[in-house]
Amino acid sequence: MSTSAQEIENLISQEYKQGFVTDLEVDTFPPGLDESVIHRLVKIKKEPDFMLQYRLQAFRHWQTMPEPDWAQLHIEPIDYQAISYYSAPKSKKDGPKSLDEVDPELLDTYKKLGIPLDEQERLAGIAVDAVFDSVSVATTFKGKLKEAGVIFCPMSEALQEYPELVKQYLGSVVPVGDNFFAALNAAVFTDGSFVYIPKGVRCPMELSTYFRINAANTGQFERTLIIADEGSHVSYLEGCTAPMRDENQLHAAVVELVALDNATIKYSTVQNWYPGDKDGVGGIYNFVTKRAECRGQKSKVSWTQVETGSAITWKYPSCVLLGDDSIGEFYSVALTNNHQQADTGTKMIHIGKNTRSTIVSKGISAGKAQNTYRGLVKVAKSAVNARNHTQCDSLLVGDKCGAHTFPYVEVKQPTAQVEHEATTSKISEDQLFFCQQRGLSAEDAVSMIVNGFCKEVFRELPMEFAVEAQALLGISLEGSVG
């Protein structure tokens, strides 16, 4: 191996900067899952009656389902009875009424992660909901949002305050029995964010939820539901981190988006769960079901994701394009390093007339990682003049990693136009040497080349997130050059 191949090799051992643990007093259920756990959950969260039925139905269904094994992933068997299904920081009262009542230890944690929850400190107008293990600990800017009629609150609160609204939409995009992990989530989800944007309202600020797994041996099962009523507009951001632990931890989330007539939802994710160490020990198992329904005419949903973390990522943010002239978009950067595995992509289901979808997927594989794009473009008979364009690029760093692409296309409507473009490339030693000859370190050169490769996706991210995502790619590729 020549020197620069060795350098590329060295570049890709990484450091995870969010890997600290917060020491807190917590309420945690003992490990194990049966119907009594669900009864306890519903009780502790003071949920309305329909939720008990909903969860039990999901749980009973889940027990009959096999774990999916079709993905290009090697997964150690998961013992679902060894996981605790609820963990929450002990609160002195019923729950913090304002930030002053939030445990300072918790506020510090978020500050360390670069997410000051103190509203006064926020320069940019971004409202944050912070979810710590199983519960939401703080939501900022609630008052200002309320003035605009926007509901942005923890799911647990929405179930108490707006049960009818939640009941109407929960599970309407991802039914309880949709898949193994979605069923598990429906049975035991603990918190997440709830967003409702009323008719004709353009949400006055970016909404964001920050998910943090802290406790050991717990799973995080969050549930997010966003409803954009007719003519409304919202941009939502999601970020995730977890401490470094030797055991694998399970994260099985469900996100449902509903866009009614002329509504637009932009959903951006920067996922940086702990990926495990360089030998593949530990890390988060990230099994996520994300789906949007463009129910209304001319509605639009845009998914943008930057996935750099997790030991295993299994995730296919999808759009069901029901309304005529509705639009679905998916922009993705998935970076895998060391022993990380990702099987990710999207589904675009065209049902309405003149529906359009765009897929841009950038997979980067380094170390011994495996990176898979799996996508489905389905055009139903009813989807006259449907159009799809898919662009799927893979970049390999080093010579021990892999990239795989599985595009599925099903077309039942002869007027449909479906395009698929794919490329695979490698960071060449010539590119690396060229940059070094201009004075850049090998590390900076790789980071620059990878960022260039991802440009089309980064420009879809809100400004603050684009900067964070670029920095994150740099860190994820960081190593021991020189």
Next chain:
Amino acid sequence: MLSIKNLHVSVGDKPILKGLSLEIKAGEVHAIMGPNGAGKSTLSHILSGKPGYTVTEGSVTYFGKDLLEMAPEIRAREGIFLAFQYPVEIPGVSNVYLLKAALNAQRKHHGLPELDAMDFLTLVKSKVKLLQMDEKFLYRAVNEGFSGGEKKRNEILQAALLEPKLCILDETDSGLDIDALRIVSEGVNSLRNAERSFLMITHYQRLLDYIIPNVVHVLADGRIVKSGGPDLALELEEKGYGWLEGRAA
């Protein structure tokens, strides 16, 4: 500034340079000519630190320091610039981004503050103007979709910005038509001054009509077999290399 003594370089087991010696003083322009396979490109690669070569004997001293000990990016920051024969494309990375990163890496190395976006743009635009280039160049992805001439001009733009002490031009004339050759040569000539040295590697005398060297060397079979003034190039053009091969300088 640069002193190469009895340099032996191999690729794998194959010796390429076999005892090459060369002295370059500040402000001098040296041309290296020679037949295919003589080791001309190897010389440019070994000076700039490209991996894949083994030095088996000899030394290279650059401003009194052992050049061969330095990492390629350190050599670059210390003022060695290689204008590539085949400049690579970097999709998605704009020229202006690369230039800024390169200049700031150099400034940081010398303990200078990094230039902010405004100061940098003012500087780079002045260089673009100096080389009579279009500002649009700055915002295109590095060499992506560039013509042969544009790629070579882009190399000269990088040199103009980074202000190297030693500029190595590796077959800069290859793939250029007459007009492009003239434009690129004018760019190079505008960079000449009393401090800056050039090492020009070329097959053809043609380039030396535009960039007139102080010294011309003939490299054959891994050694310099003859050195002389600009007239030597004309003699080579007439006689070819055959009569020099096998001769030691």
